[in-house]
Amino acid sequence: MTEKAEAVLNHMATLDDSDLKGLDADALKLAEMGYKQDLARKYTVLSVLGVGFSLTNSWFGISAALVTGINSGGPVLIIYGIILIALVSVCVGISLSELASAYPNSGGQYFWTNELAPRRYANFASYLTGWFAWAGSIFTSASIALAVGSAGVGCWVLSHPDLLVVALSSNAGVVLTGCSTFKSWHVFVGYQVVNILAFFFNCYGRTLPLLGHISLWTSLISFFIILITVPAKAPTHQHAKFVFANFVNNTGWSQNGIAFIVGLINTNWAFACLDCATHLSEEIHHPEKMIPVAIMGTVAIGFFTSWTFSIAMFFSMTNVDDLSATSTGVPILALFYQALGSKSGAVALEALVMATGIFCLVSCHTWQSRLCWSFARDRGVPFSSYFAVVDRGTGVPIRAHFMSCIIVAIVGCLYLGSSTALGSVIAACIATLYISYSIPVVCLLIRGRNNIPHGPFWMGTLGLVSNIVLLVWTCFTLIMYSFPTLKPVEASNMNYVSAVYGVLILIIFLDWFIRGRHKYRGQAQRHDEVAIAVEQSGHGDAGYVVH
Secondary structure, eight states: OOOOHHHHHHHHHOOOOOHHSOOHHHHHHHHHOOOOSOHHHHHHHHHHHHHHHHHOOOOHHHHHHHHHTEEEHHHHHHHHHHHHHHHHHHHHHHHHHHHHSSSTTTTTTHHHHHHHHHHHHHHHHHHHHHHHHHHHHHHHHHHHHHHHHHHHHHHHHHHOTSSSSEEEEEEEEEEEESSSOOOOHHHHHHHHHHHHHHHHHHHHHGHHHHHHHHHHHHHHHHHHHHHHHHHOOOOOOOOOHHHHHOOOSSSSOOHHHHHHHHHHHHHTTTTTTGGGGGGGGGBBBSSSHHHHHHHHHHHHHHHHHHHHHHHHHTTTOHHHHHHHOOTTTTTHHHHHHHOOOOHHHHHHHEEEEHHHHHHHHHHHHHHHHHHHHHHHTTTTTTTTHHHHHOTTTTSSSSSHHHHHHHHHHHTTTTTHHHHHHHHHHHHHHHHHHHHHHHHHHHHHHHHHGGOOOOSSSSOOOHHHHHHHHHHHHHHHHHHHHTTTSSSSSSSSOOHHHHHHHHHHHHHHHHIIIIIIIIHHOOOOHHHHHHHHHHHHHOTTTTTOOOO
């Protein structure tokens, strides 16, 4: 018998019938899956929605996407790209919600894959999914830290015009490199400061639900303040044709269609990370009902805020070229300055964007730590026994949290060597997450959608259509988001995202063959452990069921 089986057996053997009756249905269902209730169920649906929306935070994502979106499609890309990505995100949300409702577990997509895949391939498919999901969360944290760090430096540059700044295009957008007294390490320092700040916010479990509420309201209040202030103070307003029909192509691609497609990565980034809420399934009551509400609510609020924000900003814009060439490297900050005519006012509005971004990164740290911790429970990462621990004092998986943040900090060091390299890593966050969503969906379709126990959220035919859209879109992003964003292609603007995929896959396969295939705790082992524990504890009729 494995150590895990003995732990489950020993835990169950100490319970009598009255103890088992005292456990709520959520804990019992988790025990059926082969896991103990290690985390307190302290979240409400509103706080989970707060974490989920704060991470996706579409209007914040669009404000950062203006960096490259303004050159790769202009208003047309942003306005219609949001509609397209929102429709895709509805399908992604439905696909994730159905599985989260049927299998509520903090492991999310890697756990679903392990349950749904053919037994022969379940362990490797699950292992692969877990690595792609965790890597996607790390890359997302890096992208948010870079956006907030760059915004902070942009505010400093606007307030200190004596600094000479050159804006260079890269896969991550317009990034800052230094001339005179301004150096690239300024952005690097901002990146690391924001990463450290978000780390400390996640070190005490009892405050996290409150932070979820605060981050949600910070985002919405900041959104409405900017939405009202910028159009009201703008000296002139653009006509509707500019907002809804003005296409800008400064990419070097002769085909506007290609320019639009490669620019979609910006709006797509604003709707990424929809799986965040699923990794809080063991920290909320009735997750089979509440998690789908949080996921679909995130998409709905994200579309409303991002679309109205974009329309308001484009109507308030004075000169597109000035935004593209802004010395701050932050077009949304330049837009605020155009509208208000005041540096202090522009910095104040950008501070609201940065506050939203910081809470966005806090939610991202929550997400990546839960992914690392839950994956470590099943020995999916090296030194799993160390990272699969929930600290009793803080109530969070502090070791998994710390390691994830260290990796984010290391990824940020790429900026000192090459902003293009870091931009490619960040671009990989979208495709890696879509891959982690697609693998369990493929397994679901192979098994048959009606051959699994359905949860309360089940959409029937619409769910099938959503599954197909998700798979098609994943293939689309893998191919099209690998294209260079600028032509002519040079070493300084090349899209190295394919190399990022290659390095990630190499790491995954090396760990699998060296360690993972021998130690990974998969479907068969979990089910056997639960069966052993039920049989030997003598409580087979108390609600513990072997699937």
